[in-house]
Structure formats: structure tokens, C-alpha cells
Amino acid sequence: MTPAMRPTRRGVVVLAATPVLFAAGQWAGYPLFLALAGFCGGILLAAVALTARRPRVRVTREVYPERVERGGAAFAKLRVRSTANRRQAGFTAGDRIGSGFHAVAVPALLPHKETERVYDLPTGRRGRHQVGPLTLDRVDPFGLGRAHVTTGDTTTLWVHPRVHPVRALAGGHPRHHHEGVASNDALRGSFDLREVREYTVGDEVRHLHWKATARTGQLMVREYIDPDQPRFTVLLDTRFPDALFEEAVDVAASLVAAAAGAGHRCRLVTSCGLDVATAGGPSAVRLLLDELTVLDPHRDPGQALVPGSLSRSGGGGLAVITAGLPPADLASLTGVRSRYSPLVVVVLGGGAVPVVPGAKVVAATGAVDAVRRWNVVMPR
Structure with a gap:
């Protein structure tokens, strides 16, 4: 599609003068x-032709890395490659980055x-920012017209929240007793294989x-244990x-990255309805940080802090990140207290520190202060 010229x-002035000169x-x-009118008309047509011509180049771009922490x-x-059969004149263009531009001089x-x-x-x-396409404002030599031309592909840059070093928190509720310490490494579900031994009367045949x-010539059975599977939930007040x-998102990102990075089952819940559960691991860290990257604040006065999904589930540790707990929010949080252990409330902004029965409260001014205090009060 040929770009339309916009007169400067x-x-x-020249466009308005042309019919006046001709009439005069x-x-x-x-x-x-009449000669001046013809000259003005001619240079106007030349301006249209020159500015409408698209540069004969192919533009591609790569972004390294595709995902980066804020800051x-x-x-x-x-990469700009000429597709013309003759020398391509140099030009200066702007590469779009989100809502801004970066000047690029192409020789x-x-x-x-x-x-x-x-x-x-x-x-x-x-945020999730689009990089590209390359944009070029073409101006004719007489300065009569300007055309906005775009060329090349686009790519995406993910700017994640800032992740601070923080101690991972998790909790679990074993359903059966077993001897020894349950390993949290390479958990494969509700049961973990402990050993293979000889069959004794009363053992499950299905095992x-x-x-x-x-191989042994004797009946052998699998003996299972039900391990403490680490689980961690972050509730972010939006x-x-x-x-x-932004400070609250950084705290949430630090907590979920530490827990999921340690292989714990991790869940991110917000007061505006987001609810993402993961099994832990590097892919879970990326998923959770992506969700936080595109999260916006929601300040609906009638919005509750604790969504119904937390009241219907439970297990593991729960961290709540908020700016304060009015009586209604405190009551709803107390209502789910028995479902999670431990419960930690992070209060940002330097406001009044609430008293939450059965919970640890971390009061901080910002993200850096919050993770520092978290690492002090949380056990190793």
C-alpha cells in the first residue's frame, strides 16, 4: 500500500498559491x-511522487534477551538489506519501541x-512491549510534503518485574505418616516410591x-509414601x-520465583480474579513472571481482597501482599487462616500495621525493604 503524502x-502555501496564480x-x-502556476503544480506532483516511494529494503530484527527484568x-x-538493483540512498528512520521511537541511521x-x-x-x-516496525518520514527536497512509511517485521520484548533474592517459603500437609524424612526432590504426585520389598500377607495386590x-522368583511389592509436597500461594492485592x-508486583515476583524455582508447587492469585497454579520449575517461573508482567492495578471500591477460590482450597504456605487490611478484608483473611500454614502478610507503604491472628506480619516501605525483612523473619 502506497503511503499518502501530507503537505507541510x-x-x-504552494498548494493554495497555484490556483490563485493560474486564475490571475x-x-x-x-x-x-501562468508559468509560476505551472511550476508550483509541477513541484507538487514531484513531491507526491518522491514521498510516496517506499524504500526498497527488507528489515528484520532480533531482541536479546526476549525477557529481561525491569532495569x-x-x-x-x-538488519537492513537492500532489495534494489541499484544503489539505495541512506536514510534516517525511527524504530518503534512501545509508544516511543529510537532513531536509526541507515547508510x-x-x-x-x-x-x-x-x-x-x-x-x-x-510490560510487554512491541519493537518495530521501522518507520520513515520521507520529505521531498522542496519540503512541500511528508509521508509516513513503515517497513520490516516486529517482535516483542517482555520486561519482567524486578526479582530480589528471597528465601523460599512452602508448606505441606502429609495425609499419612511414614518413617524418615520425605524428600522434596523429583516428586511425582500424591505418592512417592520408597522401596521394593518382599510381599507379606496384607499387602495390596495392586502394588x-x-x-x-x-527377576527374583518371589512376590515383590512396591512400598509408597505420601510425602510433604511443598505448596505456596501468593495473594496479591491489586x-x-x-x-x-510496582513495588507490590516486585515482591510477588520475588516470592513466586523463589518458590517455583525451588521446585515447589506455586500458585499466584490476585484480588482482581487472576488465578494461576503451576507445578514448579523453570517453566513455571517464566509463566508466573509473564502473568505479572501484564498485570494492571484494579481499584474497584467493592472489590474483596480474598477471592472465593482461596476459601474453597487450601494447603501449603500463603503470603498476602497488601497496602492495608480494613475490617472486611481482615475478617475474610481470618476465615481462610486454618487452610494455610504458614500465613504471612506483607504490608507495603508504611501505613498502620494490622494484627492478624496466627499470622506473621511483615511491614515495609517498598520491595527491597520487604524482602530484607522477609529474609530475617522467615526460617531457613
């Missing part, structure tokens, strides 16, 4: 006015040659290990003011 102020020349019979280092590599290119440009990407704002039986909300 000079172009508007016709009325007064002055050939000079971290990221850069884009822009003159020989036929079918390529150049690379590498530049830093801004990562000061959390027979047929391969071991064939009713923060904008500036403090």
Missing part, C-alpha cells in the same frame, strides 16, 4: 503568472547488500512389582496506587 506548511494569469493575461540490559539487532547500500545496527532497548517500564517378581503497585 510550505506545501499548503488567465484574468490579467500575464504569462509569468536490566536488553538490545535489538536490526547508503549497494545492490542487495546488508547492514546491521545494534542499539539498547529501554527497560525501565514493566505387586511384576518385573522384580520375575488495589494499590500506581507507584506502590
Whole structure:
């Protein structure tokens, strides 16, 4: 699609003067006015032709890394290849980054040659940002018209919340007693295989290990244990003011990254309805941070802190991140207290510190202060 030319102020003046000169020349019979009108019309047509021509280049870009913490280092590599059969004139364009632009100077290119440009990407704002396409404002030599041309593909830069080093918290509720310490490594479900031993009267027939039986010539059975499976839930209050909300998201990101990174089953819940449960591991960390990257504050006055999903489930540790607990929220949190152990309430902003029966309360001014105090009060 050919871009439409928009006249500049000079172009508007020339466009308005052209019919006036032509009319004056016709009325007064002055050939000079007619010549000037023809000249103005000619350069206007030339401006349209020059600005409407799309640069014959192919633009691709790569972003390294695709995901970065807020304030971290990221850069884009822009490749511009000429598709013309003759020398391509150089130009200066802007590469779109979110709602802004980065100026890119592209030198003159020989036929079918390529150049690379590498530049830093801004990562000061959390979010999912589009990088590209390359935009070029083409202006004719007379300054009469301007056309906005876009070319090249786009990619996405994920700016994650900032993750601070924090001690992982988890809790579990074993359903059966067993001897020894349950290992939290490589858990495979509600039961973990402890050993294979000889069959004794009363053992479950469905637990027979047929391969071991064939190898030993004796009936062998699997003995299972029900381990403490670490579980951790973060409840993030989304009713923060904008500036403090970023601190709250950083705290939530630090907690879920520590727990999921340690292999614990981890769940992220918000007061606005988000509810994401994971099995732990690197892929879970990425999923949870992606969800927090695109999370916005919701300050509905009628919104409750504790969603119904937390009242119908339970198990493991629960961390609540909020700016305060009015009586209604305190009552709802007390109502789910028996379902989670331990329960930790992180209060940000330096306001009044609530008293939550049976819970540890961490009061802090921001994310850095919160994780520092968390690491002090949480057991190793």
C-alpha cells in the first residue's frame, strides 16, 4: 500500500498559491503568472511522487534477551538489506519501541547488500512491549510534503518485574505418616516410591512389582509414601496506587520465583480474579513472571481482597501482599487462616500495621525493604 503524502506548511502555501496564480494569469493575461502556476503544480506532483516511494529494503530484527527484568540490559539487532538493483540512498528512520521511537541511521547500500545496527532497548517500564516496525518520514527536497512509511517485521520484548533474592517459603500437609524424612526432590504426585520389598500377607495386590517378581522368583511389592509436597500461594492485592503497585508486583515476583524455582508447587492469585497454579520449575517461573508482567492495578471500591477460590482450597504456605487490611478484608483473611500454614502478610507503604491472628506480619516501605525483612523473619 502506497503511503499518502501530507503537505507541510510550505506545501499548503504552494498548494493554495497555484490556483490563485493560474486564475490571475488567465484574468490579467500575464504569462509569468501562468508559468509560476505551472511550476508550483509541477513541484507538487514531484513531491507526491518522491514521498510516496517506499524504500526498497527488507528489515528484520532480533531482541536479546526476549525477557529481561525491569532495569536490566536488553538490545535489538536490526538488519537492513537492500532489495534494489541499484544503489539505495541512506536514510534516517525511527524504530518503534512501545509508544516511543529510537532513531536509526541507515547508510547508503549497494545492490542487495546488508547492514546491521545494534542499539539498547529501554527497560525501565514493566510490560510487554512491541519493537518495530521501522518507520520513515520521507520529505521531498522542496519540503512541500511528508509521508509516513513503515517497513520490516516486529517482535516483542517482555520486561519482567524486578526479582530480589528471597528465601523460599512452602508448606505441606502429609495425609499419612511414614518413617524418615520425605524428600522434596523429583516428586511425582500424591505418592512417592520408597522401596521394593518382599510381599507379606496384607499387602495390596495392586502394588505387586511384576518385573522384580520375575527377576527374583518371589512376590515383590512396591512400598509408597505420601510425602510433604511443598505448596505456596501468593495473594496479591491489586488495589494499590500506581507507584506502590510496582513495588507490590516486585515482591510477588520475588516470592513466586523463589518458590517455583525451588521446585515447589506455586500458585499466584490476585484480588482482581487472576488465578494461576503451576507445578514448579523453570517453566513455571517464566509463566508466573509473564502473568505479572501484564498485570494492571484494579481499584474497584467493592472489590474483596480474598477471592472465593482461596476459601474453597487450601494447603501449603500463603503470603498476602497488601497496602492495608480494613475490617472486611481482615475478617475474610481470618476465615481462610486454618487452610494455610504458614500465613504471612506483607504490608507495603508504611501505613498502620494490622494484627492478624496466627499470622506473621511483615511491614515495609517498598520491595527491597520487604524482602530484607522477609529474609530475617522467615526460617531457613
